[in-house]
Amino acid sequence: MAERRRGPALEKALLDAAWEELTTNGYARFTMDAVVQRAGTSPPVLYRRWSDRDALVRATLQHVMKGALLDIPDTGSLRGDVLTLMREINATRVELVTVMSVQLADYHRATGPDAPHGPLVSGRKEAVDVLYDRAVRRGEARRERLTDRVRSLPFDLLRHELLTTFAPVPDDVLEEIVDTVFLPLVR
Template sequence: MSEQRRTEGTPTRRRGIALENALTDAAWEVLVEQGYHGFTYEAVAARAGTSKPVLYRRWSRREDLLVATLARHWRPLDLPDTGSLRRDALVLLRKVNTERARMVVLLHIQLADYFRETGTSFSDLRDRLRIADQQSPFAALVDRAVKRGELTETPRPERVVNLPFDLMRHDMLMAMGAVPDAAIVEIVDKVWLPLLGLHHHSTQEDL
């Protein structure tokens, strides 16, 4: 059905997951174009070619619709398993750099009103999008390194474990996009590994 033919309340044959996917796809388009300020039931319903009650039946709060929309478009990254904590961290950060940089910057800009309105942060939102009881990617990498004997089994602050993502996000926002690979190597070798009790003197061959 073309956008020209879509009107509020237009009946469709979509049901179940197909309908929810269509709704969250429309919601994503509205969010990208108009930000959280324009992320309204009216705008999403019009874009999806449906009625507001269809949205309200599934998501009674705008915040719930937002989280559902982001969950559909913020796909989890596959965790690398190279046998080395350093290589795992580099591979993961490089994936973030190539696959997530644009979205990270976009969400910070388009969700500025949401963060102000709710008093939350990007990190809080990221935690909400994570599957219940699922570890953060870097916590999983650290646990794996402990099991391999690369790291000692000792309590580590969550802030330290997740620091690579936070530093990457900061650099992305400063650069308004992807960051140089040298910055990724520096985050891992000069900041993160020493905090974990590991030291690596990188060479050109192992970058």
């Protein structure tokens, strides 16, 4: 007889099952019943934790994004830090970026731009802010030029490249994004 899951182990199993369901079938076909089946549990177990599918999707995205956090580099330069982080994302997160964008497009449309996903959910925005604060202290960037859009720009361009090719981005493209697009905007 299988051991009964409880507490954090049960919650992890449910969120992992929900993620598998999202990546396999997408948001449009995502149901609480499918997650129950995949997790090998009962509906009350799931509904005690999340009242509806959107609450479960939000919790699942938070779970996945927190597990996918990368260390913020400290190379001694803004260029080095941004390139190092982009290279790490490029080397390890192509599948995650693709799944999050393609399979969850309906979710993002349904929940709107203020939905809790992306950097706001995972704490990545605050982590990357540390990188930019160091650059300002070193005199490499001007604080007034580091708007939210400019801060996210190199990573948005990386995501765009990943989604148009579904493959890792060549290093010379990463360098071009940083050197010719991003750095001139912050100096």
